[in-house]
Amino acid sequence: MEKIIWSRDLELGIDIIDAQHKRIVDYINDINGAIMSGDRESVYLVMEQLRDYTMDHFAFEEQLLEQSGYTLLDSHKQVHRRFEAKVEAMVTELGNGTDPMGVARRAKNTMKVWLIQHIKHEDQDYLPVVKKTLKKNQNWINSSLKRIFGSATV
Numbered sequence: 142m143e144k145i146i147w148s149r150d151l152e153l154g155i156d157i158i159d160a161q162h163k164r165i166v167d168y169i170n171d172i173n174g175a176i177m178s179g180d181r182e183s184v185y186l187v188m189e190q191l192r193d194y195t196m197d198h199f200a201f202e203e204q205l206l207e208q209s210g211y212t213l214l215d216s217h218k219q220v221h222r223r224f225e226a227k228v229e230a231m232v233t234e235l236g237n238g239t240d241p242m243g244v245a246r247r248a249k250n251t252m253k254v255w256l257i258q259h260i261k262h263e264d265q266d267y268l269p270v271v272k273k274t275l276k277k278n279q280n281w282i283n284s285s286l287k288r289i290f291g292s293a294t295v
């Protein structure tokens with residue numbers, strides 16, 4: 142797989158969310174790097190980092206959607222939960238001794254396809270309502286970031 146090159150067509154135009162998506166892309170590229178160099182240990186580490194970071198990102202995004210009164214929040218949450226379950230299943234496979242390179246190859250393909258289509262469809266859909274919220278709620282954003290990520294930067 143080619144590295145995912147971050148480009149403007151992956152941007153939503155919401156800096157804080159774009160920065161988080163970009164970091165998820167970095168993790169997917171790290172999985173790719175581990176495959177290319179045959180580094181099995183890195184696969185375990187990066188898969189866990191990616192799982193943890195993605196869950197924090199979803200938590201932040203869902204709180205932002207709730208704060209914004211987004212009407213499709215429940216179905217958006219379900220899409221997130223299904224993705225989390227997939228990632229969790231792969232992390233469990235690693236824990237059970239499944240060949241890490243096989244899991245890594247499946248993981249990077251699944252995640253790449255999922256993330257790009259999620260950004261371009263479901264995430265795109267909440268833009269107008271979230272942009273309105275962000276304009277008037279910078280304090281809320283900062284306190285949410287601190288609560289979920291432990292700091293105001295991602």
Ligand SMILES: [Fe+2]
Binds near residue numbers: 202217221259264
């Ligand atoms: Fe999302």
